[in-house]
Amino acid sequence: MGSWWQFLLLSIPLSLPGDLDYLEGNGGWLTNKYLALMEEDHCTVERRDASLTYSQFIDQYAFSRPVVIQGLTDNSEFQALCTRNKLLAEFGDRVVRLSTANTYSYQKVDVPFQEYVEHLLKPQDLASLGSDTLYFFGDNNFTEWGSLFQKYMPPPFQIPGTSGAYSFGIAGSGSGVPFHWHGPGYSEVIFGRKRWFLYPPEKTPEFHPNKTTLSWLLDTYPFLPPEDRPVECTIHPGEVLYFPDRWWHATLNLDTSVFISTFLG
Ligand SMILES: *[C@@H]1O[C@H](CO)[C@@H](O)[C@H](O)[C@H]1NC(C)=O
Numbered sequence: 001m002g003s004w005w006q007f008l009l010l011s012i013p014l015s016l017p018g019d020l021d022y023l024e025g026n027g028g029w030l031t032n033k034y035l036a037l038m039e040e041d042h043c044t045v046e047r048r049d050a051s052l053t054y055s056q057f058i059d060q061y062a063f064s065r066p067v068v069i070q071g072l073t074d075n076s077e078f079q080a081l082c083t084r085n086k087l088l089a090e091f092g093d094r095v096v097r098l099s100t101a102n103t104y105s106y107q108k109v110d111v112p113f114q115e116y117v118e119h120l121l122k123p124q125d126l127a128s129l130g131s132d133t134l135y136f137f138g139d140n141n142f143t144e145w146g147s148l149f150q151k152y153m154p155p156p157f158q159i160p161g162t163s164g165a166y167s168f169g170i171a172g173s174g175s176g177v178p179f180h181w182h183g184p185g186y187s188e189v190i191f192g193r194k195r196w197f198l199y200p201p202e203k204t205p206e207f208h209p210n211k212t213t214l215s216w217l218l219d220t221y222p223f224l225p226p227e228d229r230p231v232e233c234t235i236h237p238g239e240v241l242y243f244p245d246r247w248w249h250a251t252l253n254l255d256t257s258v259f260i261s262t263f264l265g
């Protein structure tokens with residue numbers, strides 16, 4: 001088990017000189033490049049560009065398989081509001097509700113947003129269980145954060161009979177939610193990269209609900225026979241991933257990431 005970046009995660013001190021240039025594009029959500037996770041190059045989710053029409057989306061993906069769509073919306077204005085400095089200035093004193101990063105998210109903890117950003121937002125500790133790792137995702141107060149969410153442009157392709165609900169979050173590199181499923185939706189990263197692992201509804205993956213996605217990636221993923229491998233892709237700012245109803249999925253933030261999902265229910 002293990003790989004080179006597991007070693008790096010455990011052993012490289014947090015700040016090394018000379019690596020700040022990597023970070024400048026990331027809105028101040030610094031991830032030391034030695035603490036960012038390596039990106040797996042192969043994407044087995046279909047990738048389409050903005051020439052995908054709504055009827056193609058409905059016919060080819062909405063009810064059958066995931067897709068990554070590039071350039072579907074322009075959220076550069078929203079991104080400019082989501083830098084570390086802007087969010088701290090605007091929302092630093094607001095209380096946010098954190099969830100544990102396990103499949104069933106049993107535990108919730110309320111802390112001021114500034115405390116989360118300055119003290120709790122860290123790369124995933126490999127020795128911790130998902131059930132002991134706190135993560136800011138969802139449980140958003142839409143009254144307090146409404147001025148921000150108003151600026152988000154959701155993917156325009158709707159699924160008849162559903163409406164969208166946002167879930168906004170910020171999390172450290174190596175963090176993520178282990179396998180679970182629910183209704184269909186979209187996921188977008190505003191800063192950072194997020195790796196996705198998906199299985200169709202009929203193919204329940206092998207996982208422990210309290211372990212982190214990172215430990216699943218290190219301990220289980222390398223030993224999966226080819227027929228049991230997930231469909232996967234890493235998304236970047238400017239792309240959205242669509243997942244259909246009841247598809248299993250697990251996520252892994254490769255960098256400190258700011259992200260938003262639109263759940264269609
Ligand atoms: C959301 O924020 C408003 C304004 O601060 C507050 O009155 C309300 O109780 C909050 N809602 C929840 C569910 O925490």
Ligand SMILES: *[C@@H]1O[C@H](CO)[C@@H](O)[C@H](O)[C@H]1NC(C)=O
Nearest residue numbers: 102106107131132208209210
């Ligand atoms: C996962 O953690 C929760 C909370 O600590 C615990 O109640 C539950 O039994 C654990 N589940 C498994 C399968 O270990």
